[in-house]
Amino acid sequence: MTDPLLIPVDRYLVDSLPSVWFGVVMFTLAMYVALDGMDFGIGMLFATRDEHDRETLLAAFGPIWDANEVWLVAFGTTLLAAFPPVYSRLLSEHYLVAIAIVMGLLVRGVAPELREQRDDRDWQRSCDRLFVFGSAITPLLLGTLVGSWVFGTDVFTLPSLLTGVALVALCVTGGASFLAAKTSGSLADEMTRYGTVSTGVYLVAVVVLLAVVSVADPANAGSVLTTLPAVTAIVASVAFGAGGITAARRGRHRLWFATSLGLSFALVGLVAVLLYPTIYPASGLAIGAVVVSPLALNVTTVLGLPVLLLVLWYFVFLYRTFAGPVDGDGYGS
């Protein structure tokens, strides 16, 4: 049976469509972690800079952050469209953390915008503080939330907090590598230093996290760690991390930036491996139990997936437009 749009009503376009959408959800999350993570990193590194460098950082951040943040909305709405019960449980069962995250995002987004509106030292100081605070607290809480989702634990447990710390370090790496690629001289050198340290911290945090998980074995995650996909994600993380440090030291900043994106994808890949085929371990819900009906998912596929490709093209266009070095006066012409 098909409906007027020639979309099958009672079977999925392909049998594995629910799993495909699990993949799409994870992809939007990975894009968010990679791109907005870099913005958080810029926000945290902002604290280490003097007035002149701060202008440079904001100039690099300005044209892209809002578009990057939209990936979070894409993640949330995709999750809602494909797996409504997961969306509602994830958010309502982690109520305070979820609310704190959106407030952190709010502060992070508004502070630099307001800073630029007024030439007043005290005013700018306050905005700067809020910007750094929002940029640090949001990834910490977001990581904690994702950790407790994956491991099916309460919000503030060791594995989830370690996930939060790992995400913060990852964001610093992303921000540092982006800034190193966009600037030169002492700023780029110092970014290399910060980025190398944060990569180290990240890898250590992940190793400790995995050790804790394999001992405590929440949501059966420990036993999954030895399977091939999990090992691949872990090996890829180490390879991207080590490769990134090497590239950074050799001054190949664009390559370094690429590896930091790779690190984000490897991390979310690990999240996906640990979850699949369940999608909400706290209630033991599997993908098949929470996915929407065939018709709804087919419609979302037909209307949504092509658009997602278009969106990727927008980003290529955006980053191309603002390619090249940046300084305190913005992107030169």
Place this chain on the structure above:
Amino acid sequence: MQFGWTITVHILFAALSIGLAPFIIYFTWKDVRHDEPAYTRLREFWIKVFAVGFVMGTVTGIPMSFQFGTNFPVFSEVSGELIGGPLAFEAKMAFFLEAVFLGVLLFGRERVSDRTYVLSSVLTGVGAWLSGFWILVVNAWMQTPRGFELVERNGMEVAQLTDPVAAFLTPRLPWMYVHMMNASVISVTLVVAGISAYFVWRKRDSKAWNTALRMAIVLLLITAPLQAIHGDAYGRHVADTQEQKFAAMEAHYDTGQADLHLIAIPTSLDAMTDPRTDNLYTISLPAVGSFLASGGDFSAEVVGLHEYDDNPPVALVFWSFRLMVGLGFLFIGLALWGGNLLRKGAVADRTRYLQAMMLASPLGYVALLTGWYVTEIGRQPWVVQDVLKTSDAVSQSLTAAEATGTLVAFVLLYIALLTAFGYVLKWLIASELERMGVRDPDEAGRPQLPWVSDDD
């Protein structure tokens, strides 16, 4: 409550994006085409306002999209299959478009060709209007749900999509879309007109701001009467599809012939909080309520509120509706007055008109919000009309303390946001005055725009 508050603030900024989009596109196009400094100024000024408004729209929109999950998990789970798709399309088709090309519009003037730059302004605007479309797909479905059936899933009765065309293009959607988009344009046009009038007042021969003011008046001449004519038909549609809401709008309690209360003046405090025909001093047209509801029959029966066990807060709906309609007619008056002056070429000389436009600048938003309250509060007790009640949609695990604490936090945060936005507008206006060469912006007795005056 919390959702109501966050959406109130968000809608202000969302409407700003939607309403400002045509202005931005026009100014950008004129600027690039004619290389006229007046348009460059207008473009730069309004893109700045747009940018700050969009950031505010983003940061207030994200909490909303997550509050479906945090505060209304039952609603998300029951209707996720119906609302999830449109919300996902909103993010993917519209929000990305707007965010990406706004970046180009703000920072890319020197980096892209003229053609790409104009295209970016158009795409930003299309993003805003498309975003409104998908959001209203969801909202219209909540008013007139179609294209689904209730099935049992995970021990819960949820809505399952059966007909995507019917579910997306519900009867309410075209009404709502036209009404809301037009309302956004009117609101922003009034703001543009007010700010332009202020600048013209300060400097009567300012080419840029006279142009903006003229454009705003012309736009108002088209949109304000359209809203009234369309709104009248929209009301009939509501009477057909949501009898209870229509009854609340008219405070009509007893089923039967309905009067239309043209003007209602409360005679006591009671009448304010509980409007009924017998305690209001009204100038009413007997039976015209029936006439409007049925589209021509004076004796048509209109269902009264006594038929229902559970009614929306009638007073709020009744007065909101009256305020909205009254303001709508005021806007038509302002548009006609402006049109007349425009014909005589005397807009800049008529101080009283400029003052009136300044005072009216926030009123479009007042009308927009009251209209929104009629729609949303008028649908209570339902969150999805006749399918799910609001009281059943909220989170069971949410404690009163958590809900109250976060509500207070949101209220404080958003008041801070609105204040900040008021300040930003004030600074933008001050720096524009400086550029115009109007001296001494702090001189005593300086006229103020109503919504920035109390920030001082």
